[in-house]
Amino acid sequence: MRLLSRLHLQTTRRMVQSMGIVFGLFGATGIGMTHIIFPGLHCYACPLAVTVCPIGLIQNLIVFGTVPYFWLGAIAAYGLFAGRGFCGWFCPFGTLNDLLSFRKVRILRSASLGKYVVLAGTLIAAWAMTDTLFCKICPAASLEASIPYLFMGVATVNRPFLIHMASLGVTLVGMVLIARFWCRYLCPMGALLSLFNRVSFLRLRFRKDACTGCGTCATKCPMGLEPHLEHDNHNCIKCGLCATACPTGALKLTLSLRRKRD
Amino acid sequence: MTNRPQRRLPQKAAMMPLLLLVPILLSFAVGAQDPILEVGTFPDPLLLPPGGEATARILLVNPTATEADDAEVFLLSIPDGVDVTSVPSILPKIDPFSDGVLDLLFAADELAEGTYEASAELVYTYCDDDSCFEVVEPLTFVMEVRAGAVPIAVESFGAAGRGAGMLPLILAAAVLAAALVVFAFVRKMVVVVAAVGLIAVGALAYGVLTSQHEQAQGIGAVLCTSCVGIEEASHGEPALSSETRSELAAFAGPEPIQVLVFYAVWCHSCPYAEAMVEAFAAEAEWISYRFIDVETEPELAAQYNVIRSNRTVVPATVLPATGTVLFGVEHLETRLLDALRSLP
Numbered sequence: 001m002r003l004l005s006r007l008h009l010q011t012t013r014r015m016v017q018s019m020g021i022v023f024g025l026f027g028a029t030g031i032g033m034t035h036i037i038f039p040g041l042h043c044y045a046c047p048l049a050v051t052v053c054p055i056g057l058i059q060n061l062i063v064f065g066t067v068p069y070f071w072l073g074a075i076a077a078y079g080l081f082a083g084r085g086f087c088g089w090f091c092p093f094g095t096l097n098d099l100l101s102f103r104k105v106r107i108l109r110s111a112s113l114g115k116y117v118v119l120a121g122t123l124i125a126a127w128a129m130t131d132t133l134f135c136k137i138c139p140a141a142s143l144e145a146s147i148p149y150l151f152m153g154v155a156t157v158n159r160p161f162l163i164h165m166a167s168l169g170v171t172l173v174g175m176v177l178i179a180r181f182w183c184r185y186l187c188p189m190g191a192l193l194s195l196f197n198r199v200s201f202l203r204l205r206f207r208k209d210a211c212t213g214c215g216t217c218a219t220k221c222p223m224g225l226e227p228h229l230e231h232d233n234h235n236c237i238k239c240g241l242c243a244t245a246c247p248t249g250a251l252k253l254t255l256s257l258r259r260k261r262d
Numbered sequence: 263m264t265n266r267p268q269r270r271l272p273q274k275a276a277m278m279p280l281l282l283l284v285p286i287l288l289s290f291a292v293g294a295q296d297p298i299l300e301v302g303t304f305p306d307p308l309l310l311p312p313g314g315e316a317t318a319r320i321l322l323v324n325p326t327a328t329e330a331d332d333a334e335v336f337l338l339s340i341p342d343g344v345d346v347t348s349v350p351s352i353l354p355k356i357d358p359f360s361d362g363v364l365d366l367l368f369a370a371d372e373l374a375e376g377t378y379e380a381s382a383e384l385v386y387t388y389c390d391d392d393s394c395f396e397v398v399e400p401l402t403f404v405m406e407v408r409a410g411a412v413p414i415a416v417e418s419f420g421a422a423g424r425g426a427g428m429l430p431l432i433l434a435a436a437v438l439a440a441a442l443v444v445f446a447f448v449r450k451m452v453v454v455v456a457a458v459g460l461i462a463v464g465a466l467a468y469g470v471l472t473s474q475h476e477q478a479q480g481i482g483a484v485l486c487t488s489c490v491g492i493e494e495a496s497h498g499e500p501a502l503s504s505e506t507r508s509e510l511a512a513f514a515g516p517e518p519i520q521v522l523v524f525y526a527v528w529c530h531s532c533p534y535a536e537a538m539v540e541a542f543a544a545e546a547e548w549i550s551y552r553f554i555d556v557e558t559e560p561e562l563a564a565q566y567n568v569i570r571s572n573r574t575v576v577p578a579t580v581l582p583a584t585g586t587v588l589f590g591v592e593h594l595e596t597r598l599l600d601a602l603r604s605l606p
Contacts, residue, residue: 024274027571027572030572032483032572033482033573034479035475035479035573037475037478038583043490044481044482045485045573046598047570047571047572047573048571049482051481051482052478052479052481053482056481056482056490057478057481057482060528063528064325064528065300065325066474066477067470068469069466069469069474070460070465070469070470070475070478071469071474071478072465072469072472073463073464073465073466073468073469074466074469076458076459076462077462077463080455080459081463081552115485131489131495131530132489135489135491136490137491139492140579144495145490145492146490146491149492149570150381152571153488154487154492154570154575154589155492156493158493158494158592159494160492160493160494161491161492162492163491196458199451199454199458257461
């Protein structure tokens with residue numbers, strides 16, 4: 001983490017988020033689909049995508065009845081490295097959430113369990129209906145596939161398109177009203193990565209002896225958390241805004257293999 | 263602001279990633295001599311007129327990483343006066359994560375109206391390490407012979423017969439059971455981290471060894487229009503309108519033309535597009551057709567321009583004579599008729 005301490009943490013994060021967008025749209029270079037599973041929510045149907053969406057892929061594998069070794073390995077590797085840090089640092093749809101994070105409010109906290117319901121519903125629907133139901137309402141697919149294919153003459157304005165637009169519209173309004181609305185309450189990929197939040201190498205370290213309990217960190221958290229009280233919460237996207245704001249340095253974002261007790 | 267008591271997730275929550283180990287362990291418990299193919303027969307019942315013919319399709323889906331070999335149908339009992347031919351007579355192999363098809367041509371030369379039953383066995387083999395196994399699956403065909411019956415075209419039966427099977431449900435139950443075990447016995451964080459690391463490396467390596475990375479790439483590289491909500495999926499047999507039929511009949515002395523349908527075996531709307539083209543061909547002798555699997559013949563997909571921004575779009579109906587490409591199945595009857603009107 002020495003690099004991050006030299007550069008400004010949030011400047012570094014913006015740079016990495018930009019890299020996430022560039023990576024997500026790398027198909028513009030003419031490269032076709034690769035074997036890589038994207039560590040975030042990024043539609044593989046996007047005309048410029050070169051990576052496979054983990055949520056779209058697992059639905060297809062469930063439909064096929066395939067035991068998803070490759071998928072499991074990729075998710076476990078991503079989770080172990082950064083957990084939900086990918087939401088805060090890399091995912092393009094997370095970055096869109098970030099850009100619209102005007103109101104960092106602490107409301108509807110229990111609704112954050114909704115993302116687990118979405119994840120379970122996505123998997124069960126794929127099994128029960130042998131179809132990729134989530135993809136048909138996914139706002140990331142609305143933005144990254146439906147709209148581009150409309151202009152490419154592959155899609156038309158029909159009922160599925162309007163459903164996609166309604167999903168995108170509701171999500172965008174939600175993002176404006178509540179910071180990180182999608183990441184907080186609904187993202188199935190966020191739910192998956194959150195399973196790894198407490199074991200990942202990228203983590204928020206808290207020094208209780210340095211904390212004055214001023215609550216500055218809580219006013220900056222886009223996920224509506226109180227980092228000084230719940231720094232290893234499943235909803236923490238490890239964006240480091242709390243660490244940047246902390247006047248005493250009690251909170252620190254670290255990337256380390258060592259497991260220190262807080 | 264005053265400090266509130268720490269609200270921490272239970273330490274056990276850190277163990278959750280270990281649950282991902284369960285499906286891998288479970289796979290070792292699956293008996294090697296179990297059937298590996300999912301078998302579906304279509305249509306049911308098999309409709310045919312007295313003295314006529316009909317084809318029954320046996321769809322063999324291989325959802326495993328093991329190759330199945332020498333799939334063959336042996337007839338056990340068939341009604342007198344029925345002749346059955348298998349096309350092909352034997353399927354040499356069915357690759358991992360792919361499908362195979364055996365068609366049985368039933369000819370009811372001397373059969374009166376009524377319902378009959380024929381039984382058969384599907385036999386195939388597969389090898390696991392040094393051991394090879396033979397699997398025998400019983401098959402039953404119900405034949406409904408009646409005057410005026412129109413045999414159903416079986417080319418439209420493909421991925422629609424695919425099912426998820428019980429494996430995901432078993433996995434889910436096993437995950438729950440393993441969660442209880444892990445939460446009860448594992449306490450040290452370092453053990454969890456090491457286990458998650460091992461899962462990641464082991465599962466990735468095994469996934470690559472069994473070509474699952476290529477399967478993932480294949481899924482990402484093909485855009486199925488109904489799978490991501492570009493249009494609604496259409497199933498079943500399309501029925502041409504009387505206007506379409508009369509217009510096709512009115513085409514005066516047209517040159518023979520070929521229509522190509524590009525499909526993927528897992529695409530929901532592709533059987534409908536294929537059936538639509540068959541329906542056109544049934545009304546107009548000058549239309550011939552060919553169905554092309556984009557995953558086995560990607561070079562043809564490129565040649566006939568069904569690739570958009572590095573995605574092969576399916577279903578795609580192509581008229582090579584004019585270069586017309588029709589994506590999806592929405593209003594396909596009208597669009598295909600329009601395309602035929604514009605033929606030189």
